[in-house]
Amino acid sequence: xxxxxxxxxxxxxxxxxxxxxxxxxxxxxxxxxxxxxxxxxxxxxxxxxxxxxxxxxxxxxxxxxxxxxxxxxxxxxxxxxxxxxxxxxxxxxxxxxxxxxxxxxxxxxxxxxxxxxxxxxxxxxxxxxxxxxxxxxxxxxxxxxxxxxxxxxxxxxxxxxxxxxxxxxxxxxxxxxxxxxxxxxxxxxxxxxxxxxxxxxxxxxxxxxxxxxxxxxxxxxxxxxxxxxxxxxxxxxxxxxxxxxxxxxxxxxxxxxxxxxxxxxxxxxxxxxxxxxxxxxxxxxxxxx
Amino acid sequence: xxxxxxxxxxxxxxxxxxxxxxxxxxxxxxxxxxxxxxxxxxxxxxxxxxxxxxxxxxxxxxxxxxxxxxxxxxxxxxxxxxxxxxxxxxxxxxxxxxxxxxxxxxxxxxxxxxxxxxxxxxxxxxxxxxxxxxxxxxxxxxxxxxxxxxxxxxxxxxxxxxxxxxxxxxxxxxxxxxxxxxxxxxxxxxxxxxxxxxxxxxxxxxxxxxxxxxxxxxxxxxxxxxxxxxxxxxxxxxxxxxxxxxxxxxxxxxxxxxxxxxxxxxxxxxxxxxxxxx
Numbered sequence: 417x418x419x420x421x422x423x424x425x426x427x428x429x430x431x432x433x434x435x436x437x438x439x440x441x442x443x444x445x446x447x448x449x450x451x452x453x454x455x456x457x458x459x460x461x462x463x464x465x466x467x468x469x470x471x472x473x474x475x476x477x478x479x480x481x482x483x484x485x486x487x488x489x490x491x492x493x494x495x496x497x498x499x500x501x502x503x504x505x506x507x508x509x510x511x512x513x514x515x516x517x518x519x520x521x522x523x524x525x526x527x528x529x530x531x532x533x534x535x536x537x538x539x540x541x542x543x544x545x546x547x548x549x550x551x552x553x554x555x556x557x558x559x560x561x562x563x564x565x566x567x568x569x570x571x572x573x574x575x576x577x578x579x580x581x582x583x584x585x586x587x588x589x590x591x592x593x594x595x596x597x598x599x600x601x602x603x604x605x606x607x608x609x610x611x612x613x614x615x616x617x618x619x620x621x622x623x624x625x626x627x628x629x630x631x632x633x634x635x636x637x638x639x640x641x642x643x644x645x646x647x648x649x650x651x652x653x654x655x656x657x658x659x660x661x662x663x664x665x666x667x668x669x670x671x672x673x674x675x676x677x678x679x680x681x682x683x684x685x686x687x688x689x690x691x692x693x694x695x696x697x698x699x700x701x702x703x704x705x
Numbered sequence: 706x707x708x709x710x711x712x713x714x715x716x717x718x719x720x721x722x723x724x725x726x727x728x729x730x731x732x733x734x735x736x737x738x739x740x741x742x743x744x745x746x747x748x749x750x751x752x753x754x755x756x757x758x759x760x761x762x763x764x765x766x767x768x769x770x771x772x773x774x775x776x777x778x779x780x781x782x783x784x785x786x787x788x789x790x791x792x793x794x795x796x797x798x799x800x801x802x803x804x805x806x807x808x809x810x811x812x813x814x815x816x817x818x819x820x821x822x823x824x825x826x827x828x829x830x831x832x833x834x835x836x837x838x839x840x841x842x843x844x845x846x847x848x849x850x851x852x853x854x855x856x857x858x859x860x861x862x863x864x865x866x867x868x869x870x871x872x873x874x875x876x877x878x879x880x881x882x883x884x885x886x887x888x889x890x891x892x893x894x895x896x897x898x899x900x901x902x903x904x905x906x907x908x909x910x911x912x913x914x915x916x917x918x919x920x921x922x923x924x925x926x927x928x929x930x931x932x933x934x935x936x937x938x939x940x941x942x943x944x945x946x947x948x949x950x951x952x953x954x955x956x957x958x959x960x961x962x963x964x965x966x967x968x969x970x971x972x973x974x975x976x977x978x979x980x981x982x983x
């Protein structure tokens with residue numbers, strides 16, 4: 417059989433050659449940096465060692481990681497609860513309505529929102545000269561009677577919730593859509609009330625999706641840096657700020673090895689959470705298709 | 706559903722929408738309010754801060770740099786990803802899992818971790834190739850991989866790549882022609898989506914630029930915030946509006962959600978684990 421003109425393989429090149437640029441690129445700009453972090457964590461001036469991890473014992477390091485866990489857990493739980501409520505409010509409306517489309521588009525946008533802009537939005541709202549702060553002051557109220565908390569852990573929780581809620585809506589809405597009205601009718605025909613329905617039917621079905629969503633939100637908050645960096649000007653109150661400050665210390669105490677060790681710990685935590693999330697996601701998919 | 710329960714449900718829905726609507730809209734409104742404030746407390750509203758943007762060379766330079774990065778990243782993404790994904794679909798299906806894994810990997814590696822490994826690479830690049838801010842496009846391409854991959858995957862899954870390619874090949878088309886003139890024109894929405902998402906991610910990126918000491922749009926906004934809060938908030942609002950417009954175009958154009966292939970990438974949604982802007 418004749419090969420088509422201008423086509424066919426004139427050179428006997430292996431087929432994977434065409435995919436080589438992609439692998440090369442990802443190798444250099446994704447896998448190599450990751451490898452540098454992993455290997456850098458185990459190398460110090462004396463060669464192979466675990467010395468970089470010794471710093472993990474220090475008070476400020478432990479505090480930063482604990483704060484990160486606290487911040488991520490709080491913002492994840494609050495975000496998951498409100499996100500689930502919003503998702504339920506959306507799911508009980510017209511499935512093809514414009515309102516639902518508007519809310520899901522808005523969530524898609526807001527879940528991406530973060531960083532400097534988000535920090536500034538909150539500064540403009542409840543910062544020292546913020547819109548709400550001033551308005552409340554005119555009415556004799558002071559939200560900062562006990563000190564300015566916006567730039568502390570509590571403030572970060574509030575700001576993080578802003579992108580956590582929409583993210584939860586995005587992951588939880590498909591699970592809610594999987595719930596069929598017939599199941600409620602079946603519960604009722606068997607004599608069950610609202611409580612029974614939520615406790616024995618919808619609750620157990622939605623639990624993996626809810627838990628999975630919470631884990632995802634946790635990972636999301638744990639690895640966030642830009643928002644916190646824009647809001648907190650100094651100090652390393654959370655792990656991502658600690659990594660950044662160890663990496664590029666302005667007072668000349670930069671230590672890439674120790675930064676790598678911290679970064680590795682963060683990656684491991686995020687990876688474990690994401691694996692759990694994936695497992696729960698699969699479990700959700702089994703019931704709610 | 707009983708009337709009583711329906712009423713309760715409607716009240717619940719209304720309460721949720723009003724409460725959360727306020728939570729989400731007030732900070733954005735407050736930014737607008739803040740950016741139009743006068744110098745003193747009872748000065749009239751003014752657009753001075755907005756006008757100052759154009760007269761601040763540092764901000765203009767940063768805006769241009771970020772736009773340049775957005776264009777370079779989008780082009781690079783298309784050149785790297787489109788041919789590879791088409792080729793893998795046609796000829797190397799056994800590699801598709803590996804490609805998917807690699808493309809989604811940046812979602813699990815926090816940017817702050819990536820930057821720790823990138824520092825030596827960029828140090829070397831600065832000394833041996835170039836120290837231009839545009840070199841950030843190399844790593845931004847990695848950041849946009851998950852979003853672009855998903856957009857392009859949806860586009861490819863919606864057309865019969867194999868039949869199109871075989872038809873074109875049997876008529877004598879070269880592989881380049883197959884890709885550029887047969888398959889690519891069949892997925893315009895997917896390509897547009899991938900580009901818009903890439904632009905949105907690049908314009909919002911702060912972490913990597915900041916820690917590698919480059920001044921892109923977000924870093925400039927943060928720096929300007931220390932000198933003049935009103936102006937920096939005006940830029941923040943402008944960049945936010947721009948990103949919103951991009952993403953709204955995106956949500957109206959595409960997402961043919963109804964027809965996602967059964968083996969669509971197991972990615973929850975855009976942005977797990979601190980991608981892009983956070």
